[in-house]
Amino acid sequence: MKQQQLILHERPNGLPDDNTFQFKEVAVGEPKENQLLLKTLYVSVDPYMRGRMSDGPSYIEPFQVGAPLNGGIVSQVVESRSESFEKGDIVTGQLDFQAYHVVEPKQVRKVDTSGLSPSTALGPLGMPGLTAYFGMMHIGEPKEGETVVISGAAGAVGQVAGQLAKQAGAHVIGIVGSKEKADYITKTLGFEGAVEYKQGNVYKQLKAACPNGIDVYFENVGGEISDAVWPLLNTFARVPVCGAISSYNLKAGEKDIGIRVQQYLIKARAKLQGFLVADYASHYKEAYQVLGNGISKGAIKYEETIHEGFHAIPDAFLGLFSGQNIGKQLIKVADAE
Amino acid sequence: MKQQQLILHERPNGLPDDNTFQFKEVAVGEPKENQLLLKTLYVSVDPYMRGRMSDGPSYIEPFQVGAPLNGGIVSQVVESRSESFEKGDIVTGQLDFQAYHVVEPKQVRKVDTSGLSPSTALGPLGMPGLTAYFGMMHIGEPKEGETVVISGAAGAVGQVAGQLAKQAGAHVIGIVGSKEKADYITKTLGFEGAVEYKQGNVYKQLKAACPNGIDVYFENVGGEISDAVWPLLNTFARVPVCGAISSYNLKAGEKDIGIRVQQYLIKARAKLQGFLVADYASHYKEAYQVLGNGISKGAIKYEETIHEGFHAIPDAFLGLFSGQNIGKQLIKVADAE
Structure with missing residues (x-):
């Protein structure tokens, strides 16, 4: 049986384009003893x-040219030769972008769908939800009555981050790119x-929306938007x-040039802190509990934008930047059985 | 009796100049019951x-045009009408820039000179020493074998900050402006x-000096020097x-434009934090103890640049920026008696 795989064809210089991606037909593997055959339902x-498509130093190894992208x-398990999984189980993991996988059980974890779409394991109950949780609750630490501003507020991370801040009693303002958002x-x-x-004039708009200033800024976007946040x-x-x-x-050769932040950090005795979900692995249980409870009670709502079909991956990816x-x-690749 | 006072004559636009400062002759006051008459020995x-000479928002109120600068x-107490002080006591405080003061006892604290110049109360045993201590030990937290970089390394704060990092077992590199420094x-x-x-090429120089990268950067200067630090x-x-x-x-209208720092903070999961000595008031005792011990044992060395005479204040101040x-x-204004 053949399947589609998505390859990094060429490292992009600037915005990725048609030369960045290549679809390739490869064979579907056969699971050996203690392996699983998986059918891809959703790709995130x-x-x-984008950082992994370049080869500069980063916290995560770059994608290799000619090799599949992953994420x-x-x-869904379509064949199990492991005692830990059954046919039909829904699982999630960091896997190559292809329609089927043969994996060891330790490469994936079971998703408890209990009434929710399995896609939530890639959103509010997955990496974006955890990112929102650790950034907001472990670094932002919003307090009752404080003002929290979130850029990229209608995105996968921003939507959850803002609701966590609201649960903490904060006054939440989101920065977004459209009336719909x-x-x-x-x-x-x-x-x-x-x-x-x-x-236009993000500074003026923010100043009006945040008459008491900004206590927590959840930074998703950088650039001129954030330049407008620092003075507040x-x-x-x-x-x-x-x-x-x-x-x-x-x-x-292009550089990300803007307002240097030091003077504002001194005036406000403020803290800017980069973070990564993986650094908080010992707190995953706590995070899943808060997010799971919030979602099941309807206190944390979420939206998904779903493109259909494996070939939609490049467009869906590029859409993030617009x-x-x-x-x-x-991207929905197949229905569960 | 008359004395000199240093007034903010005009708010500077850019670098302060002759129009910024004005000397004024004013009367020396008479201490009332429970007051002290002080003679200025050293001005810091x-x-x-410089921030206080402008009227933008900051953590500290601006100087007023026509009013004395302070710092x-x-x-030395030349007349005491308080039981807490005696004539001859050496004291320090945040006071107007003039040759004599009439103060309440609570405006100053006694300096324990024990073998050291009383001027140390304005340097390693004063605000600059505390600044170095809290920045380095409470935020930087250098560990054995780590690499610590300090800009303005030969300045009042930098010299102490670097020695504290050395005491913690770190490898310390200073950024300075001359061979002498x-x-x-x-x-x-x-x-x-x-x-x-x-x-030139601070990035290359730093990379060579810090083959293991930078774990703590004590930020005193901003600008292009710090832009070169972020990638490391x-x-x-x-x-x-x-x-x-x-x-x-x-x-x-001029803006401080340079490399935006966010991408580097994400890659390194690094933290930038502004701070102010006054925020650590509950830890002053601990800081004075560490600094005092270090200085008396010779483990913390320090340098002073002393200009002579009250009229030297403006030049000494401007010299900070070159x-x-x-x-x-x-500035040494008078000898102790």
Whole structure:
């Protein structure tokens, strides 16, 4: 049996394009003793993958040219030769981008779907949810009555981060790129306000939306949007630095130039801190509990943007950089049986 | 009796100049019951005072035009009408820049000179020493074998910060502006290396001096020097942000533009944190003990640059921005009796 695989064809210089990706037909493997055969249901595309397409130093090894891309995937076990899994089980793992996988049991974990779509294991109950949790609760530490600003607020991480801050009693303002997203975060998620950055003068808009200044800024985007945040930081403000998507597609030699932040950090005695979910592995249980409870009680709502079919992966990925998605961007590859 | 006072004549736009300062002759007051008459021995000038000459929002109120500047002063009691002080006592406090003061006892604290110059109360045993201590030990937290880089390394704060890192077993590299300063920090203070930023390509020099990357960067200067530090930050690096002297003399409308730091913080999961000595008031005792012990045992050495005479204050202050001083910049106004 043959299947599709998605290959890194050429490292992009700037925004990825048609030359970046290549589809390849490869054989589906046969599971040996103690292995599983998985069928891919959902593929996750995430902004951090752009960093792996370049070969500079980073916290994660770069993708190899000519080798498959990989990322978060939800699959169904179609054949189990392991005692730990049964045919039909839903699992998730960090896997190559292809329609089927032969894996060892330790490469995946079972997803407890209990009423929720298995896709949530790639969103609010997966890496984006954990990212929101650790950034907001372990670095941001919002307190009752504080003002929390979130950039990329309608994205997979931002939507959860803002609701966690609301649970802590904070006044939450989201920065978003469209009226539709502004409506989503204020009307569906209940954020107190939205700033649409494409309407211009983010500083003025933020100042109006945050009359008491900003105590926590959850940083997803970087660039000019964040430049506008620094002067509004309150004393002892905390800034979990989760992402800087605006800088991910710089061309070779281009630099991410803007307002230097030091003077604002001194004035506010504020903290900027980069983080990575994997650094909090010993706290995963706590995070899954809070997120799971929140979602099952409806206190944490979420949105997904789902493209259909394996061939939709490149477009779905590129859409992240034009803000096409609301909530988690996924590709649905097959139905569960 | 008349005395000299130093007034803020005009707010500077950019680097302060002759119009910024004005000397004024005022009467020396008479101490009432429970007051002291003090004679100024040493005046401290510090880079942060530049911020107070502008009227933007900050952690400290701006100086008022037409009113005296103020800052750290060491004085001697020439007349005491308080039971807590005797004539001849050496005291320090945050006082107006003038040759004599009438104060309440609570405005000053006694300096225990025990063998040291009373001027140390404005340097390693004063605000700069405390700044070095809290930035390095409470935020930087250097560990045995780590690499610590200090900008402004031969300044009042940098010289102490580096020696505290050495005591913790770190490999310490200082960034300085002259060969003389490089010699001071390596030969007198025992830092493992010096980078002279005026020799160009700070990034290359730093990379050569720090083959294992940078675990702690004590930030005193900002600007291009710090831009060169960010790519070298190691995983979980800590950056106490003490000052950004390169940006203090921007003209109205000028912005401090450079490399945005977010991408480096994410890659390294690093922390940038602004701080202020006053936030650590509950730890002053611990800090004075460590600094006092270090100095009395000769484990913490220090340098002072002393200008003579009250009228030398403006020049001494401006010299901070051209890197004129080694160690603490002081003005000696009078001898103790």
